Amino acid sequence: MEFASSSLSSSSSSFLTSEPHFIHDVFINFGGEEIGRRFVSHLHSVLLQAQVKTFISQENLHDGMKLEEHMRAIGHTKITIIVFSKSYTESACCLLELEKIIECHETFGQIVLPVFYEIDPLDVRHQKDDFGKALEDTAYRTYSGEQLQHARSRWSSALNRVAGMTGWDDRDFRYDAELVERIVSRVNTLLDYKDLFITEYPVGxxxxxxxxxxxxxxxxxxxxxxxxxxxxxxxxxxxxxxxxxxxxxxxxxxxxxxxxxxxxxxxxxxxxxxxxxxxxxxxxxxxxxxxxxxxxxxxxxxxxxxxxxxxxxxxxxxxxxxxxxxxxxxxxxxxxxxxxxxxxxxxxxxxMDLLNENESLELFSWHAFREAKPRKERSELARNVVVYCEGLPLALQFLGSCLCDRRIEVWESVLLKLQRIPPNEQLLNVLKISFDNLRDTEKDIFLDVCCFFIGKEKDYVTEILNGCGLHADIGITVLIERGLIKVERNNKLQMCSLLQDMGREITCQECPEKPGKRSRLWMQGDVKYVLKENTGTEAILSLKLDSSIRDCFEAHAFKEMQRLRLLQLDHVQLSGDCEHISKQLRWICWRGFPYKCIPKNFHLENVIAMDLKHKSSSTRLETTTLETIPDFRAVKIP
Structure with a gap:
């Protein structure tokens, strides 16, 4: 298809006077009817099956669409797939579209994915042999005078640039179907159309x-x-x-x-x-x-x-x-x-404005009764509880979940507790009521998650805490149902930062003046004090220390922590005998592990999962170093 030189200036000029509004997910740029009938039609079909909004250039030109509208379509597209073939440079339309694609790539970062189909990428990059000759012929057929030289230069530069981008060569695939599957998979990854979970009850x-x-x-x-x-x-x-x-x-x-x-x-x-x-x-x-x-x-x-x-x-x-x-x-x-x-x-x-009275009652009711309004027999109690939450969504959510399906005596007890809370301590203490109503094992799971396992895979954490005797299969489910923890993308555990603050404050209040007598140590200053002053006790169940300066401590400092079950160290060095570290360890995560192999006197007979990465290597220790550990169960490291 040929174009008169006088009609090209407006077609190839930029229409992007503001940031683009995306209409299409993918624009497919290609040349040649034969490749259109075979590879491109197959690719187009699979993209549509994957619910990717796709625009094909050649197909719409046959329907009489103007080049200017093509240019506009490119500018309203997130991803362009350029299918290079031997006949690509025979089409002025392809090359003009290519210019627009480069412009959009430079203007707003449009993603460009090249595919080299039955042609060597080097032929495209350097316009060699028949591919380069066809480019010359198309330029002569489309332009004249100074425009000819400019067009050849622009097209050559665009081809060179795109050929250097990461893409696919059909010679690397046995079948077209395999290549198409790889392209569509990458497109879906780039688009990533997955909504975040917001809330079950979006009141207000x-x-x-x-x-x-x-x-x-x-x-x-x-x-x-x-x-x-x-x-x-x-x-x-x-x-x-x-x-x-x-x-x-x-x-x-x-x-x-x-x-x-x-x-x-x-x-x-x-x-x-x-x-x-x-x-x-x-x-x-x-x-x-x-x-x-x-x-x-x-x-x-x-x-x-x-x-x-x-x-x-x-x-x-x-x-x-x-x-x-x-x-x-x-x-x-x-x-x-x-x-x-x-x-x-x-x-x-x-x-953020807090919820008004009606919104507060509705949100609380959804969590307490699974209905938009409180049940008649508990309407007065519900309104009294809502008063103490002062329109704070998180407090309404957790108190509602805490009281759901509970006896009226529990409701009255919670209301009495709320009435005793000083106003300046209201928020954390309202949330703490949800914690206080948990069983002891559920409290332990909650505190371990908020101090050590945020961002870890749910199944991984469940296996470890089960090994600690906490019945985490049930306990984590209860915590999720109460809204105290949540499972986000990739099945990983997350928690509202306010609840994490509450959980960590609970551990600090176990023994405010003596951190060595707390169940969980995670504040870096407290951990370093306990290890340097050798003030650890059997109360310590879990310990976490990150060191940016590769601190060194005496292994003897762990001697009294005989109930230690979770240990996380990052770039920490220990001197002395590792036998002082608890035999009750169930999980050890040690980045920057200072030993090339596991010391023989390091008690790991009860360990369920470990993540050891040597300080001089980006890879974890070989599993062969674990073979001497009796009954060791390797759990996938998330």
Whole structure:
């Protein structure tokens, strides 16, 4: 198909005066009727079966669609698949579309996936042999004069650039079906159309979500930063998830990082890079991570949600400068600290309003009665309980779950406890009532999860805690039903940060003045004090220590911790005899393990799962080092 040179200028010029609105998921660019009937039709069919909204260039041109409309379609697409074949450069249409694809890639980060079908990638990159000759012929057929030289140069540059991108060579696959399956799998991974679970009972949520989305729409021509501020338990995470679910399909890449206050900068950077780029990149230092984010996210239109930010360094190491991102990017921060948001001059702050009386009663009723209104015989009790929650969604949720299907005497007892709580201690103590109503084994499971197992796979944790005699199969189910823990993506355990604060505070209050007499040690200062001063006791069941400076302690400091069952050490060195470490260990996680093999006097006969990574290697110790351990059960390390 030929085009008159006078008609090309408006077709190939940019129409992107603002950030794009995506209509299509995938645009397939290819040339040649034969390849269209065979490979491309097969690819198109499988994409449609996978519910991927796909636009095929050649097919629509036969229907009389104008080139300008093709260009517009490319600009409204997240991913382009370019199928290079021997006949590709015979089509001026293909090459003009290729120019637009490169423009969109540079403008808003459109994802480009090249496929080399029955042609060598080097022929495309350097326009060799018949492929290059066809390019010359098409340029002569389409342009003349100075335009001819410019077109050849532009097309050659575009072909060279795309040929250097990561894609697929059909020679690497036995059948077309295998290649198609690989392409569609990658497309689905990049699109990642999976809604986050919000809440079973979204009372009062819709109007609040609309308020924030209106603000985002008003700032769509630039990088938009939204702060959601409110007290713990007010629903900041819930509204952020609801907004994310409503708008994430409008972005090239997205990431929702929950509870970031408990993660180190490097781990957060790896999480963000993985979410957006869909590849497992390792970050060595936070400085290197900032560079990788800046380079990897440049020009891309992204949606990033940072949940529960409590320090400016978290933002600086993940989103250091708004110039890192493409036009139309939306960054949402939830925080309890308004002073943190005040450090950003160009942002919108949404204050979380607590629920009104009617909303509070409805939310409580859903959790307590599984109905929108309280049952008549307990209506007065329900209203009295709601008064003490003061419109705080988290408190309403947990008290409702705590009282669900309980006798009226339990309701009256809880109400009496609420009446004794001082106003300045209301929130954590209201939540603690849910904890107090658990069985002892369920309390132990809750405290172990909040101190050691956030982000770990549910089945992995269940196996370990079962080995500790805690009946975790039942206990974790109870905690999930009570809303005290939750299972997120990839079957991993998570917990509201406020509940984690409560659980950790409970362990600290076991013996405020003497950390060596607490059941769980996780605060770094307390752990180092106990190990250096040798004040550990048999009360300690679990211990966690992260060391950024490779601290060294005497193994003898563990001698009195005879009931220690969970041990997590990161880059910690021990001197002395490892036999002092408890024989009751069920789980040991030791990154930067200082030994090349497991010491013979290291008591591991009761260990259920271990994660040992040598300090000089990125790989864990070979399983052959475990063969001498009697009855050792290897559990998959998440």
């Amino acid at each position: 949520l819709e109007s609040r979500v609309e308020d924030v989305i209106k603000c985002i729409e008003n700032q769509s021509t630039k990088v938009c930063m939204i702060g959601i501020w409110g007290m713990g338990g007010s629903g900041k995470t819930t509204i952020a998830k609801a907004i994310y679910n409503r708008i994430y399909r409008e972005f090239i890449g997205k990431s929702f990082i929950e509870n970031i206050r408990y993660e180190g900068y490097v781990a957060l950077q790896e999480n963000l890079l993985s979410d957006v780029l869909k590849s497992n990149l390792k970050v060595k230092t936070d400085g290197r991570g900032r560079t990788m984010i800046e380079n990897g996210f440049s020009r891309k239109k992204l949606l990033i949600v940072l949940d529960d930010v409590n320090h400016i360094g978290q933002f600086e190491n993940l989103c250091g400068s708004l110039e890192w991102f493409g036009q139309g990017t939306v960054i949402i921060i939830t925080t309890r600290d308004i002073s943190l948001l005040n450090q950003f001059s160009d942002n919108y702050v949404y204050k």
